[in-house]
Amino acid sequence: MKAVILAAGYGTRLNRDLQNDSSGHFKHLCGIPKPLLPVGNKALISHWMSAIEKIDCIDEVYVITNDLYYVKFEEWAKEFQLVKVLNDGTRSNEERLGAVACLQLAITQFNINDHVLVLGGDTLFYEDFSLSVVLARFTELQSINCDNNLVLSYLCKDEAETTKFGILETDEEFQVTAFKEKPNSTETTSRRANSPLEEKDAPGHYLLWVYSRKPVFVHHVSGRFDVGNLPSYIDCTKYFQRHGDE
Structure with missing residues (x-):
């Protein structure tokens, strides 16, 4: 089985919230792609890798991102042997391919002929998942x-x-x-x-x-966190601080 993590979004709502945040507590997160945001003691996407690495049948993980964030994901991926990062070639939200086209690009680029586990790179589930x-x-x-x-x-x-x-x-x-x-x-x-x-x-x-x-x-x-703006990010981080970094 292959895993495809969709991580090519530009986080426009979240970045707008971060820039407008009057508290100043979150300014340091500006420019970080949503899957790489810190949630507990690791990046959001690393929570998925912690789960995937326990599954023997998943032998490759393809993370598809955009050209703007490609280098950041390449740096992150050095920690994981299973991960390959794919650049979709876009550099702005207006150019983005969208989730379905990104999935098709990954399947074509890596010639995937296997079962596919598709994950949203900005989504986490509750601890009972x-x-x-x-x-x-x-x-x-x-x-x-x-x-x-x-x-x-x-x-x-x-x-x-x-x-x-x-x-x-x-x-x-x-x-x-x-x-x-x-x-x-x-x-x-x-x-x-x-x-x-x-x-x-x-x-x-x-x-x-x-x-x-x-x-x-x-x-x-039972439920999920879809990190799309600052309030949802805050809710997600608070939850994982309370429940641990499983």
């Missing part, structure tokens, strides 16, 4: 049908959140039967949140394409 449990479930699904896929989702915190995310509807076997884009809570009984569809950074588009062609099953996680 276990990568080994997720991969065990994937292996189980593959033993039933080699076309089966597995996606992570979590339950909305309240009714209003359905309008913020893509919502997955599933059957009794937790197979995805529909994907609704930011529906009103009255339009669906499901509260299983997933990435919303956006113009470029759109893993939801890929999921929408896949589930209509291949079986996609849901694995529940």
Whole structure:
């Protein structure tokens, strides 16, 4: 199995927050790509590497970033034997390829013909998350049908959140039967949140394409941190300070 970590974003909202922060406590983070931000005693993306290095079936990790941050990721990657860094060639947010195109670039560039674990480089899950449990479930699904896929989702915190995310509807076997884009809570009984569809950074588009062609099953996680702005970064760091750097 190969792991692809998507890390080619420019963090425009976060950098804007950092530049406008009146406290002065976070100015030193300006210009650091989100996956390399310190969370506890290591970079955010290094939390993923700590989990990946415990999984024997993952033999290579491809991190795709942009030309602006390529050198920073190359320096970070020296610590990890499994990691190869790919430069997508862009240097601004307006040029960015987006999540799906970056994934395709990695698959093409490295000629990947294997199962692929796709991770967002600016996302971490709560402490009860276990990568080994997720991969065990994937292996189980593959033993039933080699076309089966597995996606992570979590339950909305309240009714209003359905309008913020893509919502997955599933059957009794937790197979995805529909994907609704930011529906009103009255339009669906499901509260299983997933990435919303956006113009470029759109893993939801890929999921929408896949589930209509291949079986996609849901694995529940209790929650996640998607570091997109300063408040979400602060929440993430506080959480891992409380719960340790697992």
